[in-house]
Amino acid sequence: MxxxxxxxxxxxxxxxxxxxxxxxxxxGIRPDLILITVYLLGILKGDxxxxxxGASLGFIMDILSAGPVxxxxxxKCFIGSLAGVIGRWIQNPGPVLHAGMIFAASLxxxxxxxxxxxxxxxxRLPQDLFYITIPQAIFDGALGGIxxxxxxxxxxxxxxxxxx
Amino acid sequence: MINKKxxxxxLLLIGVFVLLSPEIKENPxxxxxxxxxxxxxxxxxxxxxxxxxxxxTTWNNYIDLVDVKEENQRLFEENKRLLAESLSLREKALAxxxxxxxxxxxxxxxxxxxxxxxxxxxxxxxxxxxxxxRGEEDGIRPNMGVIxxxxxxxxxxxxxxxxxxxxxxxxxxxxxAGVIQRTRDEGIVIGGEGKVLRLNYILIxxxxxxxxxxxxxxTDSVFPPGIVIGxxxxxESPQNALFHSIELAPEVSLSKIREVxxxxxxxxxxxxxxxxxxxx
Numbered sequence: 418m419x420x421x422x423x424x425x426x427x428x429x430x431x432x433x434x435x436x437x438x439x440x441x442x443x444x445g446i447r448p449d450l451i452l453i454t455v456y457l458l459g460i461l462k463g464d465x466x467x468x469x470x471g472a473s474l475g476f477i478m479d480i481l482s483a484g485p486v487x488x489x490x491x492x493k494c495f496i497g498s499l500a501g502v503i504g505r506w507i508q509n510p511g512p513v514l515h516a517g518m519i520f521a522a523s524l525x526x527x528x529x530x531x532x533x534x535x536x537x538x539x540x541r542l543p544q545d546l547f548y549i550t551i552p553q554a555i556f557d558g559a560l561g562g563i564x565x566x567x568x569x570x571x572x573x574x575x576x577x578x579x580x581x
Numbered sequence: 582m583i584n585k586k587x588x589x590x591x592l593l594l595i596g597v598f599v600l601l602s603p604e605i606k607e608n609p610x611x612x613x614x615x616x617x618x619x620x621x622x623x624x625x626x627x628x629x630x631x632x633x634x635x636x637x638t639t640w641n642n643y644i645d646l647v648d649v650k651e652e653n654q655r656l657f658e659e660n661k662r663l664l665a666e667s668l669s670l671r672e673k674a675l676a677x678x679x680x681x682x683x684x685x686x687x688x689x690x691x692x693x694x695x696x697x698x699x700x701x702x703x704x705x706x707x708x709x710x711x712x713x714x715r716g717e718e719d720g721i722r723p724n725m726g727v728i729x730x731x732x733x734x735x736x737x738x739x740x741x742x743x744x745x746x747x748x749x750x751x752x753x754x755x756x757x758a759g760v761i762q763r764t765r766d767e768g769i770v771i772g773g774e775g776k777v778l779r780l781n782y783i784l785i786x787x788x789x790x791x792x793x794x795x796x797x798x799x800t801d802s803v804f805p806p807g808i809v810i811g812x813x814x815x816x817e818s819p820q821n822a823l824f825h826s827i828e829l830a831p832e833v834s835l836s837k838i839r840e841v842x843x844x845x846x847x848x849x850x851x852x853x854x855x856x857x858x859x860x861x
Contacts, residue, residue, distance in 0.1 A: 432625035435704040435712075436633070437839075445775070445836070446706055468588055472595060479602075480615045481622055483703055483710035483738065483748055487602035491595045498588055530707055539753050541773055548775060549706050 430454060431477055441560070446552050449523060451478055453561040455493045456519050457568070459500025460510075471497025488533055492526040512569070516562025523557035524550065609723035611741050623712055623744040626701035634839075692805055694728075694842040695719055700744070709752040709772065709835070710735075715843060716743040724803060726844040732809035732832040733757060733797060734841050745843075749835055750810070751778065759810050760798040761789055767798050770810050770829060778811055778829040785822055789813060795829055802848055 434450050441448055451474050459467025475493030482489070503510075503518060527550030534540035605612055611619050697713035715721050717740050727734040727747050735749040748755055753773030759780060760767045766789065768782040780795060793813045799806030811829035818825050 428622065428625055431622050431704070432629050432701075435622075435626060435701040436629050437626075437699055437702055437711075447704075449705070451704075464585075465588060468591065472591070477618045477622065478704055480611075480618050481701070481703075481712075482705050483708040483746060483752065483754075484705065485603055485606050485754070487599050487605070489705075491592070491599045494592060494595055498592070530705075534707070534753075539773075541753065544774065545707075553706055 427474065431474070431481070434478070435481055443556065444552075446549070446556055448556045448560045449526075449553065450560075451475070451489070451493060452496060452523055452526065452557055453519060453564060455497045456500045456515075456522055456561060457565065459497040460504035460515075462501065463504065464498040464501025467497030467499075467501035468494045469497070471495070484530075485537060485539070486533055488530060492529055496522045496526065512562045512566040515565045516558045519561030520554050520558030523554040527551075527554060609739055611739060616741065619741055619744070623701060623741070626712060627714055630698070630700045693845040695721065695845065696840060697721075697727075697745075697843055698840050699838060708754070709749040710738070711747050711749065713745050713747055713841060713843070714743065716741050716745050718742050720845065721745045721843055724848065726804040726846065727841050728804070728808055728844060729833055729838055729841055732811070733804055734833060734835070734838060736803050737843065747841070751776070751831065751835055757804065757810060758798045758801040759795045760806070761787075761813070762794040762796050764789055764793070767800070768827075770795065776831070777814070778831055780813070780827040780829055781824065783825045783827055785818055785825055787825065789816055789825060789827065791816060802846065804844065805846060 430450055434447070441450075455467065455471040455474055458470050462470070471493035472490055475489035475491070476487070478489040478493070479487040499522065500518075507514070527546075531540055531542075531545055531550060534545070535542070605615075695715055697715040697719075699711045700714045701712040703710040713721075713727075721737060721740055723737050723740055725737045727736060733750055735747045735752070735755065737745050738748045739746040749772070750757055750770070751772040753771075755772040757770045758767065759770040761780075761783070764787055766783050766787045768780045771779050771781060773779075783789060791813055795810045795813065797804040797806055797808040797810060809832045811831040813827055814830040815828040816825055817827075
């Protein structure tokens with residue numbers, strides 16, 4: 418039952434990311450909800466599971482994307498496993514730190530995509546960096562921090578209710 | 582330690598897959614392993630689209646009703662006498678607009694078309710593409726042009742049974758053969774710079790101006806001639822350059838389109854042959 422819930426959640430997330438009426442799009446920049454999810458799952462589940470979940474989600478995202486290479490399968494796998502390592506080494510991380518880490522992960526992913534595009538002769542520099550990579554990294558970082566804050570607040574509430 | 586080794590090997594394998602993936606991506610049909618994922622997510626997209634459209638229509642209708650009520654109260658006394666007549670004229674004007682729009686499109690394209698709805702958009706910010714709810718079973722094939730009544734939208738790049746992917750003209754991979762309506766200079770319109778398009782290969786001695794309309798030239802066998810692409814918004818003529826540097830503002834607002842027309846233009850035999858080879 419739990420696995421079915423996860424599958425449904427992942428399908429919902431993938432569909433929401435490419436939805437026509439996604440309300441999270443600001444000035445044409447849509448946040449990478451898959452990246453945020455993979456990062457948070459990596460933190461919670463560890464590097465191996467994080468990497469595998471990242472690879473699966475990135476793979477489906479690549480199928481749905483018009484990009485010329487399967488890039489997300491690699492970037493999301495890397496981010497998932499990196500988050501797993503970070504989760505093991507950092508004690509009591511707050512939302513600001515996670516926002517910063519998600520910003521860095523998104524920036525890294527964007528620079529990777531930019532390098533692939535540059536290799537294929539399709540990059541437009543510096544416009545792609547200033548109009549896509551950096552705004553998306555800021556957006557992803559901010560949204561990731563908010564999601565983490567929301568999740569931890571809910572968790573604390575649940576724990577304190579049980580403690581009483 | 583074993584886990585780390587597994588992870589490193591897994592990442593390396595994925596790296597190899599990434600390097601090999603352009604071959605998969607360039608194919609105009611979905612590969613066997615892509616089909617189940619693409620179909621499932623596109624089906625959810627269609628469901629999402631219907632739900633969101635329903636909610637949005639209900640909300641808009643509610644807002645409209647509130648506006649109409651307020652407006653009616655304010656204007657009731659003043660317009661009572663003219664109400665019947667103005668309603669009749671308004672209906673006629675709307676019908677005229679719709680018919681003339683259709684006539685304009687029909688006159689311009691002289692070809693068969695299939696109407697499709699947009700059910701999903703590109704999930705990343707790097708490319709501009711949409712998914713439509715018509716596929717191979719509806720006669721959609723790769724390389725077909727996609728337009729709206731206002732102008733061109735893009736072309737079909739990948740097809741499945743019930744869905745197809747449209748690469749929008751604003752994408753960095755997109756190129757359309759265009760002609761400036763007033764001067765008849767021909768060039769190539771390319772995307773990739775956000776909401777701005779670029780018209781290349783217009784010779785420096787050409788007398789072009791801001792506001793000139795750019796239409797499809799029809800030489801690319803994707804779009805028939807005479808369909809609106811955009812208007813020239815900026816012209817730079819650097820000294821000693823061979824070509825003008827021209828920016829275009831597209832006529833179609835790509836973020837707002839919901840329905841499109843897929844054109845069924847018979848392709849020249851050599852292009853049909855190339856497409857079949859691609860699919861193989």
